[in-house]
Amino acid sequence: MSLSAKLQLRQSQSLVMTPQLMQSIRLLQLTHLELDRFIDEEIERNPLLERAVVEGGAGETIDAAPEPQPAVSEDWFDPGESFSAESMSEKFDTSLENIFPDDPGAAERLSPDLAGQWKNTSTGTGGPLPEGFDMEDIAAAPVTLRDHIGEQIAFTFSQPADRLIAVELTEWLDDAGYFRGDIEEVAERLGVDSTAVRTVLERCRAAFDPAGLFAADLAECLRLQLIRRDRLDPAMMALLSNLPLLARHDFQALKKLCGVDDEDLLDMTAEIRALDPRPGLAFSGGPTDAIVPDVEVRRAADGSWIVELNSETLPRVLVDQAYYASVSSHVRSTTEKDFLAECMQNANWLTRSLDQRAKTILKVASEIVRQQDAFLTHGVRHLRPLNLKTVADAIGMHESTVSRVTSNKYILTTRGVFELRYFFTAAIASASGGDAHSSESVRDRIRQMIESEQPADVLSDDAIVDILKEGGVEIARRTVAKYREGMNIASSVQRRREKRAMASAGR
CATH class of the missing domain: 1.10.10 (Arc Repressor Mutant, subunit A)
Incomplete structure (x- = not known):
């Protein structure tokens, strides 16, 4: 059998995952906050993209309605009296001397700029506010756990060496306020004796607020708080030594170990529950983003359900055709033309992808509402079992597409806000x-x-x-x-x- 080389032509179909197709798939599973960040990045890269300004919608700044003025009492306000900065200053003296009556030198110790700004804002007679002045700029920033402890270190320790050790110990605290470091390691890092580190640590545990900071474990955290309340007796010590029994509600064993009756044991457990097992968390909380539903459902007049996309979560992007026409008439080099063509292609792709994303979310949400009509009408007892395949077959989409759409998307119903995945149950x-x-x-x-x-x-x-x-x-x-x-x-x-x-x- 002889071997020979020859050419053959074959035709076949295959799905090629282009970067744009992969990006379109990724857009489906982004939350609206992540999507906003993605669009901002695209607008920075692409000069042909801009945010759309829609009346009453996203992207428009609307003057808020004037807030109602608070009611005022007649003992200081005469309806017939004219208002002026001078008259208000006479009634409300907010000068530094009045704010600090026992400290006449307060105004001198403040910087001249700050003193001048205080005069402007308090009396209204020092001229207009500085340009760009924003009250939020001088609002107090959230106090972190380390900031809170740092203030106490300065008042608790007089020796610089002890302060340095206390600052280092603070770095080993977790978010709950527990000390997760090793005393020997801290001593080695600072080049001091471990006894000095242990002494500073005990002072931090005994003196710092809130009580329970720098504890090594839960039992010690609760013990430190009970010491501050003068409630650490032998029975309570026995209870703290057997917290696993308390977690299992083994009250019979606890009564024997603590030597108390039922009533005393209940009082002791009530005291334990009133303590804070994670005292450091009071300083770690930041602003929490409220859940904004992507879809809204409401009753129609005929009793059916109306499913709508939430306009607040819909990013609106436009392709600046006028700018494209203006720039394209001046470009000459091939590189510039290729760049401009790529920008136009990416901009058109993004607008189409966003439109397709919105339609897909609405389509999936509408089918879920149709499937779970009984839940919306009667409550959780009437929630139907549902899986991704059922919804995918009903709307003619792939199961993976439905999975991406329902990930981190929320729907507002007459029974509350739910994640779309909530409706898929076994x-x-x-x-x-x-x-x-x-x-x-x-x-x-x-x-x-x-x-x-x-x-x-x-x-x-x-x-x-x-x-x-x-x-x-x-x-x-x-x-x-x-x-x-x-x-x-x-x-x-x-x-x-x-x-x-x-x-x-x-x-």
């Missing part, structure tokens, strides 16, 4: 052979049954299984246990101990 078979039940609705039934328990009739997992089967839900005991643990609900043994102890204290 199916639990019906005991009577009818429609399957949603796992979320079964969780709600379990929660309701446990919340309505009586101390003498605490439901075991097996009892819950029997009740659910009588209600038409076919479920295994281990599934009930998994759902219960997922909702942070204790076992029947622990609940019985706690309810009986509380009932005894009530008597």
Whole structure:
């Protein structure tokens, strides 16, 4: 058999993942905040893109309606009196001398610029405010945990060496305020004796506010707080030494170890719960972004549901055709022409991708609302089991597309704001052979049954299984246990101990 070289032509179809196609897919799973940042970056890179200004929509600055003026009492305000800066200054003396009556030199110690600005804002007689003045610029910044501790270090330690050690110890605190470092390592880093480090650490634990900072673990954090309250007695020390028993609600064992009765034990546990297990978190909280729904659902006059995109989350981008025409008439080199053509191509692609993203989100959300009509009307007990494939088949899209669309997207309904993924729940078979039940609705039934328990009739997992089967839900005991643990609900043994102890204290 002879071997020879020859040419053949073949035709085939394949999907090529171009960078633009990959970017379009990525846009689907971005939140509206991430999308805004992405668009801002694109506008910086592409001179042909600009934010659209839509009346009453995103991108437009609208003058807010005048706020209602607060009511004023007649003892200082005469309706017939004329207003002026001078008259108001006479009624409200906000000069530095009045703010600091016991410190006449306060005004001199302040810088001349700050003193002048205070005069301008307080009396209105020192001329106009500086150009670009913004009250938010002088608002107090959030105090961090290290800032708060740094202020206390200056007042607690007089020796520079001790202050240096305290500052280094602060660097080893976690967000909750616990000391996560090693004393020997800190001593080696600073070149001091470990005893000096340990002494400073104990002073920090004993003196700094809030109580519980620099603790090594939860028990020590609670102990430091109880010492400040003068409530650390032998019984409480025994309770702190056996916190795992408290977490398991093993009150019988705790009573023996602490040497107290039911009433005293309940009082002690109430004191423990009133303490702060993470004192440092009070200084780590920043501004929290509120959830802005991507889709809104409301009732129509005929009883159907109206599904609309939230205009606040829709970025509006325009291609500046006028600027393109102006620039293209002046370009001469090939490089400039290629750059301008690429900018136009990317700009058109982005506007089409954003439009397609909005349509896809609306399409998926509308199908979810259609599938979960009973939930919107009657509540969580009527939530239907639903999966991605069902929605994808109904709207003619791929399952992966639906998954990307429902990721980190929220919908505002008459029952609250939900993530779109909330409506996708597993199916639990019906005991009577009818429609399957949603796992979320079964969780709600379990929660309701446990919340309505009586101390003498605490439901075991097996009892819950029997009740659910009588209600038409076919479920295994281990599934009930998994759902219960997922909702942070204790076992029947622990609940019985706690309810009986509380009932005894009530008597």
